[in-house]
Amino acid sequence: MTALLSILVAIAAIWVLAYIGAPLIAWSAAVVVYFLALAVVGAIGWPGLLLAAVVFAPILVLFNTTSLRKKLVSKPIFKGFKAVLPPMSDTEREALEAGSAWWEAEMFRGKPDWQYLLNFKRTQLTEAEQSFLDNETETLCEMLDEWEITAELKDIPEDAWNYIRNNQFFAMLIPKEHGGLGFSAVAQSTVVAKIASRSLTTAVTVMVPNSLGPGELLVHYGTKEQQEKWLPGLADGTQLPCFGLTGPEVGSDAGALPDTGIVCKGEYNGEQVLGMKLTFSKRWITLAPVATVIGLAFKLYDPEGLLGDPDKTDYGITCALISSDEPGVEIGRRHSPGAFMNGPIYGTDIFVPLDAIIGGPEKAGGGWRMLVECLSAGRGISLPALSSAASKVAYRMTGAFGRIRRQFKVPVGKFEGVQEATARISGLNYKMEAARIFTASGVDQCTPSVVTAMAKYHMTEWMRQIINDSMDVHGGRGIQQGPRNYLFSSYQSIPIAITVEGANILTRSLMIFGQGAIRCHPYVFPEMEAAREDDLDAFDTLLWSHVGHSVNRAARTLTFGLSGAITAKAPVAGVAAPYYRQLERFSSALAICSDVTMGMLGGELKRKELLSARLGDVLSELYFATATLKFFYDEGEREEDIPHLHYVLQDSLHKIEQAFDGFFRNFPNAFVGGAMRFLVFPTGQYHKGPSDTLINVLGDAIMEPSSFRDRLSANIHLGTDARSATGRMEKAFNKLVEVEPIYDRFAKAVGKGEAEGFTVDDQLASCVKNGVLTDAEASQVKEYDDLRYDAILTDAFSKEYLQDPVNHQHEDHRLESRVA
Known part of the structure; x- marks a missing residue:
């Protein structure tokens, strides 16, 4: 009995020390106290105590004496670590070092600082930003017609182009001191989203110069002379920029750039100067057909050592800025991904001075880091904004359509099969708005790289899901193209959003966890740097801190799993508290599983993309779930938000468990995979996702019309004219809400055969005659029914229009005939 009690005490002590993350000295003291206590109570005799001292004293001395530990333990491990450490290219290193870790690091490390999350101030629009949104942006939206742009003109109308230039839509990120608007990331996101809700073509046109482009690169890295030369024109719209990165041979793998710059001497503007000959072939470059300023990414070579280092020939990826009218530049042709300006740029042996390099000659070879830092920030603004806009429009219009459109005398939105889709539309919109605001606010305060990759990937995928669900609900109403269709341009744009700024497949399988694991982990990247610099002292400190970190996360994970996370912390009380606890549990699980995986697989993890993707899914869902909790908190924990909070968090926890399950089932070492499964799911999986209720x-x-519905679809452009795509649906919906009880009474009478006639007019007259409706009520029903019918119609075109839409662009496409 005494022996069993002693073992239980030892287990409890180990568990407690591991759970609280006790330092090495505390563990050492606990060992000494434990065996002394056993001797005092007679559980072991003095020979037993002596034996324990012989066994444990050398171990304690070894690990508590830094010089001995380094020499006998850390040094051999250090040697093995360096041997298996995978090689890292310059581009990989720069990608890892670029930007900063932010809230995702808290989730990755397994012990999130919830108070930081609650105290984090999301960016509020300034008075100037709000005014720009309400006035200039609204005016621009009123000038646009996406059908005219995409089907007829294949371009934005000239008056809209001029308005965009003259009102500095291209200069939102350029600071005020350089003549720009100096808007926050949240303001840029909100403006782009509002434009996108009216015209995705125009939104893409506006967003690109405010994302990865010459303006941002000049602001962050340009010399004073370059800023003075280019920024005023970029700010006032007299200069239009594009940036040439991708080409026939290079997409996501920028390290494979075939475009070159050769340092040499040559003549420029009548003078002999040191410069470079640029040869490039760029494709899929947005704004290229109309650009006056071209940013270029290429590999710079100095075969003659003219830059001053005779031993250095290959300088690597470099960024330069040149005028589109440089002799030899071929520009102006268009691709056809849609109506927005996109095209190729070519050039062979185009000579420009070295001061064309962004940042000057000192930044030769610094282009990749520039690109990664700027792209990572822009990735968190532009495409999430487009996704948000498309999804908000789909949310509002699908809700209205679901109430207006009836099948079998029931609103289609009441069918449970339809509600599975509309609930998903609603829940993902709530999650997306939370993520958009939180991520853009993060960009306003730092340069997060991992969260912006997550935002780009997941928000474009959510848009795909939402638009597909909306198309399913609308049926034929969503399929037919025309000015009445408010879904189709979003549907067409999905492949663009999925592909640009990092293809989604690679973002999920390579970037999110691959970059996040090293960037967010408190010890891995510093350990790699210590190995690279052959710094045993630093490695020793990091290694044993890492071991303590892993032991602590393992103990926390098992404890949370056994207790249902009731021992985890929640920074709030009420409905959200259990979700904070569950997320802390899975944050700790991600930390220990990541450590085991990196320890077991090492560099092989690069090739285990499916495993990496699943851990990336866990990290992503942790991030977006906490963003949703933050949004709920910042919105005042409103009662009307609670069902959507439940939906998002229950869905996220279910997806986290699914990702872990797939990870454990496919782990290369079945025993280790099983051990991790037991650690994370000691009592099994129980998050099943949202219920039918x-x-x-x-x-x-x-x-239903509500303040919640208005908040969730805020800052989009909705037509007020019954002839606009969204306007006619809004008008019909609002009228239905007003007259629905009367309309239901009329529909019931028609269904029972109590209203005579074959037309609506005849049936209404019969209802008035029979006392079912008053004259005033019949007039209201008639007004609504005309709006309803017009709202569900699709466009029909003449043969002449379809053959030549430019010369027939003002044709009325409405279908005039109707039946009861």
């Missing part, structure tokens, strides 16, 4: 609640809510 919750789905019904969201499915009903999307069809």
